[in-house]
Amino acid sequence: MLVSLLKKFGLKFSLNDPRWGRGSDDNKNQDGNKRPNDGPPDLDQLWRDFNQRLSNLFGNKKNGGGNNNGGNGGNPGGTGFTPDMRGAGIGAAVIAAIVAFLWLVSGFFIVQEGQTGVVLTFGKYSHMTPAGFNWRWPTPIQSHETVNVSQVRTVEVGYRGNVKNKQQQESLMLTEDENIIDIQFAVQFTLKNASEWVFNNREQDEMIKQVAETAIREVVGRNKMDFVLYEGREKIAFDSSQLMQQIVDKYKAGVQITNVTMQGVQPPEPVQASFDDAVKAGQDRERQKNEGQAYANDVIPRARGAASRLMQESEAYRASVTANAQGEASRFKQVLVEYQKAPAVTRDRLYIDTMQKIFSSTTKVMVDSKGSNNLIYLPLDKLISQTAAGTAAATAPSSATSTTPALPTDSVTLETQLQQESRTRDSRISREREVR
Numbered sequence: 001m002l003v004s005l006l007k008k009f010g011l012k013f014s015l016n017d018p019r020w021g022r023g024s025d026d027n028k029n030q031d032g033n034k035r036p037n038d039g040p041p042d043l044d045q046l047w048r049d050f051n052q053r054l055s056n057l058f059g060n061k062k063n064g065g066g067n068n069n070g071g072n073g074g075n076p077g078g079t080g081f082t083p084d085m086r087g088a089g090i091g092a093a094v095i096a097a098i099v100a101f102l103w104l105v106s107g108f109f110i111v112q113e114g115q116t117g118v119v120l121t122f123g124k125y126s127h128m129t130p131a132g133f134n135w136r137w138p139t140p141i142q143s144h145e146t147v148n149v150s151q152v153r154t155v156e157v158g159y160r161g162n163v164k165n166k167q168q169q170e171s172l173m174l175t176e177d178e179n180i181i182d183i184q185f186a187v188q189f190t191l192k193n194a195s196e197w198v199f200n201n202r203e204q205d206e207m208i209k210q211v212a213e214t215a216i217r218e219v220v221g222r223n224k225m226d227f228v229l230y231e232g233r234e235k236i237a238f239d240s241s242q243l244m245q246q247i248v249d250k251y252k253a254g255v256q257i258t259n260v261t262m263q264g265v266q267p268p269e270p271v272q273a274s275f276d277d278a279v280k281a282g283q284d285r286e287r288q289k290n291e292g293q294a295y296a297n298d299v300i301p302r303a304r305g306a307a308s309r310l311m312q313e314s315e316a317y318r319a320s321v322t323a324n325a326q327g328e329a330s331r332f333k334q335v336l337v338e339y340q341k342a343p344a345v346t347r348d349r350l351y352i353d354t355m356q357k358i359f360s361s362t363t364k365v366m367v368d369s370k371g372s373n374n375l376i377y378l379p380l381d382k383l384i385s386q387t388a389a390g391t392a393a394a395t396a397p398s399s400a401t402s403t404t405p406a407l408p409t410d411s412v413t414l415e416t417q418l419q420q421e422s423r424t425r426d427s428r429i430s431r432e433r434e435v436r
Contacts, residue, residue, distance in 0.1 A: 114150030158184035196254030
């Protein structure tokens, strides 16, 4: 813009011009030939040309041609020109104003969405600007830095780029039970204060990596190897992120820890095979313990059930025997009372009840008669069957005309006869005993 303005004034300072510094076409001899090249450009002549053009621009044009001041003869190049300091001052002011305007315009800057501008005044922190179109004092008074606060940044500890690309000096850690473990993890974080991130610490990514390594070593050192390898990965990651946040807050790093991701947790490679064998042995031990526990869970309840059943059966048997004994004793006492009242009748009754019980389950009876050597044989089953057959034949003709069925009486009649005979015999025996 400055060059175009100078061109508008008519000033030409092109270095590519072969006539630069050699005067104008007016510098000719009276014969019309150009003057020879006398050396470097005449600074006084350049100043006079510059002031003359400024004067012509602002209406202070001198009478050239015939009015030759200064006694230079008939020089048509304005030999009587006197520099106009007022016009030169106005031109310089215009140029200064243009330069100042351009300088002030250079203080505008744009901050993209998700970023924050940090403004510095003579290198010292001044303030932060939001996203959008902002202005600051131009250089060298103020300057600015743009910080992306929405970006999720990642720091890798124990590896670089790939888990296979391990960094042994970072990943090897000592557990509480004095075992060495190999851990690779990644820390993700965002910025919550751009000024603290820029000014409070140097080499911020390296600082975050060292904080993460320190925190994970402290957490792993408080736990045993088996817990870190298996069931405690999530807890280790959570505790590490909490400890990292506490440390960066003390450092005023302007960082918010968002996530800690465990990429790999395993024993060191030189002892990997031995560790696998130990793990398999531990798994076999656990399997055998589980099998033994399952067998115990199967046998012990059954044994306890059998013992409980036997105890209940014994309790029932004891209760039954006790109740029967008590019943027999009570019955004996009642019989004793009745016996004391009428001994003969009580004996006969006891004898009849006993024989009734015996004959009720007997099909054959052998009777020993006194005074003879003969035994009387009573086939009760055959007698009962013959009586039943005769009764059925007798009732058959009447069954056709009678609607009411006849009740079998053979067994009842036989039983009644036997009871009468036994009572008669028992009475005779009892009388003989009383006579004796």
